[in-house]
Amino acid sequence: MRIIFEARSALIKLGEKSFGPFSLQIKEGERIAILGPSGAGKSTLLKLLSGEIKPHLGSLRLKGINLHRLTAFGLSRVRAVLPQGSEVAFGLPVEVVIRMGRIALPENAKTQEVIIEAARLACCGGLLKRNFDTLSGGEKARVQLARVFAQLSDEKNGCIFVDEPLASLDPGLQIDIMAGMQQFAKERGHAIVAILHDINQALQHFDRLILVKEGSVVGDYPTGYDVVPPIEKLYDIKLDVVDICSVTPLVFPKAKIFTG
């Protein structure tokens, strides 16, 4: 698999705090989950990787081009972002919100088809005629995911960055949305980088886990049984592996480890 993204010694200062320096590579089609305690720097890392914020030191390259040299249009063709709790200012129809993902692209005969397919994959086909501001939190999240799908529908080997995509979704929808996201990305060779709070979702659905703590990348592991101890250390918790026969571990958080 080809490398599509490379961060080298990137560091950002955030007032008194900082994130990094860190270096990492992302290959086409990779499924990466970012895990870490609250306030560890997960959203900061995602914002750096997606080009939303610029590092003070180091470099970030997407498909060989410095992320911050790309125009807004160029960036929109290689990566899409689903931020946490994304709102839109006005009561726009859902279909228009999804269409916004393609705002930089000329309308063509395929556009409507792309929007309908994006809505279907994000489990919000039945909401197309509704107004966005009348939707529940979980419905809004699905519409924003459809916007991301519409944006990168025609592209290959891009990156999808998502911040807690499954928060506010019921368990059935979490399964459907995860399946839709994986199918969309796989068909196009897009990498997915997702911030998750649920350790088991990360273990079940992602190939690689990036562990973040206190403003640093403290671990980068392929998913498997070997990553369980580093996750325990990351959160200072004990994890019981409840199914030792499955390919990927299923864990149950048992107790906080008292460190002092």
Ligand SMILES: Nc1ncnc2c1ncn2[C@@H]1O[C@H](COP(=O)(O)OP(=O)(O)OP(=O)(O)O)[C@@H](O)[C@H]1O
């Ligand atoms: N622009 C900024 N200026 C100052 N501090 C910041 C800035 N952005 C983030 N921080 C701080 O950096 C730390 C990391 O924030 P970040 O939002 O990346 O954490 P997180 O791991 O995503 O947290 P959560 O899981 O709670 O969403 C936090 O302590 C936050 O308050």
